[in-house]
Amino acid sequence: MIEQQVQLPDGRTLHAYDTGSTGVPVIWNHGTPNVGAPPEPLFAAAERLGLRWISFDRPGYGGSTVDRGRTVASVARDTEAVADALELDRFAVVGYSGGGTFALGTAALLGDRVSAVVTLAAIAPYRAEGLDWFTGMVPSAIAALGSAAAGADVREALHRSGFEYDAGFLPADFEMFDGPWGWLGKVAGPGLDAGPYGQIDDDASYTRPWGCDPRTITAPTLLLHGTADGIIPASHGRWLAAHCPTATLQLHEGASHFTIVEHAEEGLTWLAQQL
Template sequence: MQFDAASHGKKGGLSKSGAGRRAVMGRGHSSANGTLKSLDLGDGRVLEYAVRGEDDGPVVLFHHGMPGSAVPVGSFFHSATERGYRIVTYSRPGYGASTSTPGRTLADTAEASRALMDHLGVDRYVVAGWSSGGPHAMATGAADPQRASGVLLLGSFAPYDADGLNFVGDMGLMNIIQFRALARGEEAQRAVISQMAAAIREENPAEVASAMASLLPTVDAMMLNGTYGVESAVNMHHGLADGYAGWFEDLHALTAPWGFDPAGITAPIELWHGAMDRMVPVAHGAWLAAHLPTVRAHIENKGGHISIAVGSLGEKLDQLAARMG
């Protein structure tokens, strides 16, 4: 849960063709954090997205956590954009202005991501995912191997049915509640998620940290009490402005069979996980490290779910680029 780091233009093969440098097209609309755009997927659905950074910079497709949205979080992306990366964010279906897609799977979202990359004219890109965005990043890497040339995982979930993994072991209480609701049926799931979504929408951004105490080691709470916490709350408020459909769909996509074998991803994978993470416990990172053939795993003993990512995205992308180059 996300209540939820080389020289310019030469980052280990992260590049775009001249055709890919054209101006981003799409219908724009205002948000609390700049202008977001909407891509018509051609089947009556739209996908909300945003682009931040250099027009000709190496492209990074970022998959947000649960809940979340396309609204860029400046304090999170700054270390990447200052290095020349071009960050593409999007709202998964049901969040923000993206059309709800009941029953969607990780593979469905990967196909929507491919359509977005087609729309932007991107020939090669890195895919990054934080928290519940990690499985979506892996799905995109599996679905688009010719263009997704590297995968960055930050505090990512492992499969819900992973052999030998206690999925909720060592999680904070808020996450345990939502995942255990799965066993009580759809009505119970909706009741839990709607209550959590309402709490986020109604909280003052500066007060979100106190509501998440069971999920936050001290190192994370300190970050959430700063600029990042306010920006992250704005991001989530936008994602949940019209309801909790995206969160409900996310929960099911994450815990259903993934529909692809993560071990089949051929691109280099950089995995980062904090040993103090209570949103997605480090056992998830350890399981992925043991089952992804192309992975290089980094476990930070004093890291949490937020501190593992905020402020260091650019450095982590550079390390991935070095492996690709």
């Protein structure tokens, strides 16, 4: 794994990861709160399919500079900067949870530069017409995102109050964490080592205008979502599928916000077929 700091014109830096110089480039967008190291459980599949993982810590996570007030579009520009630094003309994007939203934003903003998109449990735009955004979320998700919708300062106050997030884990989630996808725990703790603003600013960005429109995505897009997702309900996936003209939705019956990652390898296989 190659790790490097990418310097941005505004003085910020992004901590980037690269699994190697060969293979079709795929940029991984991590979840909230994680660092950006690409997903180890998918390394073997990526090698088999001829894919090269690239990723970075979003601002405020790991080794990347905080960027208060960031949006989905500004993170897409950060993605563009990483791609430019690595001299990538075109690339695919994959994202899990909130990372799926940033993957969609990158495809919307960068157009033909993005060759294909796969998301797992992506978040739809806040106040999207025809979507009851909070319905089906566990109480902790409503508290975190509801406070973020009131402002990043309100979300920060919730954090400072000692708020503890209860993800509502299901028995199948605990079983999954005992296997290869226990890796999610490996990247979650370090996600907050640099301070709380990665998570706070992620949550705030999900409730701000994106600064780009997912309905303009032209790249082939696969949306994976679980019907038992209590953090980002499947209604978000349905809305995205209905409004993104190149999107296909695969709903997995009984899959949670966490066990949906067990279907990531089939998403990668689909991705490789588009490239």
